[in-house]
Amino acid sequence: MVRTASASAAAGPTLAVVAREAGVSVPTASKVVNGREDVAPETRRRVTEALDRLGYVRRPRSDAARAPRLVDLVVHALDDSWTGAVLRGVEEAAHDAGLEVVVSAAPDRCGAARPGRGRLDRLVARGSAGVLFGLTEPSASQYAWLEQQRVPFVMIDPVREPPPGVVSVGASNRQGGVAATEHLLGLGHERIAVLAGDTRTVCGAARVAGYRSALASAGIRHRPEYVRHAGFDERAARRHTLELLDLPEPPTAVFVCSDRMALGAYRALAERGLSVPAGMSVVGFDDLPEAGWASPTLTTVRQPLAEMAATALHSLLRLIDGHRPDSTRTELPTRLVERASTAGPPGVRASATGRGVSPSRAPAGPPR
Template sequence: MARTGGPAGPTLATVAREARVSVPTASKVVNGREDVAPETRRRVTEALDRLGYVRRPRAGGAAYPSSLVDLVLPALGSSWSGAVLHGVEAAAAEAGLEIVVSAGLTTPRGYGPGRGRLHRLAARGSAGALFSRAELTPSQYAWLEQHRIPFVLIDPLVAPPPGVAGVGADDRAGGRAATAHLLALGHRRIAFLGGPRHQLAPAARAAGHRAALTAGGVPRHPAYERHTTLAPADARREALALLALPEPPTAVHVCSDAMALAVYEAAAERGVRVPEELSVVGCDDLPESRWAAPALTTVRRPLSDMAGTALRLLVALMAADGTAALRTDLPTRLVVRASTAPPPGRAGTAPPPDRAGRLP
């Protein structure tokens, strides 16, 4: 539901339905915007009076604009956050909404908005909120519900409770495509380096990786699947451990571009050439994947489209549209660049393992 002027008052969505207009249009009238047709303004004004809608005042008496939407990002300086912000801004402009951007707080398990930030969101009368890669607590979900603030999760870290809206990517398909690409090149010793097992995206990519191995007739090698934090330093440490195995992998499927570039560092430290001796596939398709040397083969996750979809879903929730899909996963796509090649000493596709399951 959309925000109200008071805890028990009508929502802006209620006013919009009464006046037969969109929530952003009703918001424009509430906030005195001039780009509204006279007849539309009359209907909204009459609905406001009829329903007794009262805007939430700020200290000093003026009203906070109810066309505000909060976007909480895990950090403000990364290219990942930049892609999300780009998508939200474009969709918000189409909807006539303004965006307030802030960075979340790091928690033991991920990113969360923090209690103080939620209170500030309510105090300024935001119409709704978008939480990017956040891991909200049960008490935070309850707080948002109590204050009737509609919200959508962008790329949620963990599965949200039933009824919570979220937009992500088809990471299982992406993980399968990445490993299938390496299999097609002839690799059979393929490692997977993923993020925390409890998080949605790393778990889905790992499932896709395993499915591709099974489809290719390649048995799983337990030592080749590793999970760590998303920090590049931890990815580098795990990559060094993989390269130190008696039979090291000839390819590594990594669950983020930043972690994949850490694998580059580990390979350089061991004197292993990419892609001549080690193929690497990342995930996200951030700008740095194109700038890397060699340019990184990766799975493109449509971050800007995910963010824009989340904003449009939020607008639907603000309008109390019960037909809106609460979970949307956008398709991923493999982008082949220069970091993948056939395994050492082999051109083209290699044969599968023998019947005993031995790797060639």
């Protein structure tokens, strides 16, 4: 009897005990433990407090010790180039660390890709050591569930600003926006538009902020009609490019905040019989494979996606080992990759230094 009681005490309280403590049914307590969202906030609070107060510990599967060491990668989609680059970085880093990776896609819900209710429960059931989220946004209750279950996780290119203390890895999006705009300014453009993504997102807002900062530093007046919000959608980018072309004074260049949207801008220009860059210079962002496939090849800002993914995995491994980082946010540098989609505006030629020089300002004779 003593041994039985000791074993029971060591095992900790059952879910029934937690439910009784919180004044709820066992199924309701189970929903909170499993990260279900169909629980009232006050009920969730009572159950969570009871779990903490009683020291409830989720029991691993009996075969968890024999399972291979796994990490989960949850991405917004499986069929795009962004995911391919991230998966490459995670897989290479995981191979070096002796890990296996389980990849899944979160459905888009109300404009944000979020893991389903049972997805996080399944990853714990199979003994996953931690989770990487790529362009996905857990709900507030899922963040709380991960913390409660002590499941380490890291965000790759977070959609929105993560809660305090959440570790994330991204790119220097603002500086990338500065570099793209300064490149066009250096070619002599002053009428520069921007096709923004979703400015409610971390990267979308930062890229537009970089564009505006570069214009201000160059003393170029900000023109609100040159700022169009395409939501990272290729078809919307095409439509907004046509609108820019219909302005009384259309831009001579456009900074497009993703390579996929840049393809939409290409399509709009072709529909109007305009070539790139003679009709309009175009700069993208990401440096996905599509940038090299486009005709002409796309000048773009390279976002180091594979490196970001590998850095995120290394950060996750440190969390798994119980080490907290000095900083919760890591930003890797972006850089401009010049290709064939940019040139000086009509009437302006590029100088030897790359700055745009109008004919009236060009040197009178050959250099001495």
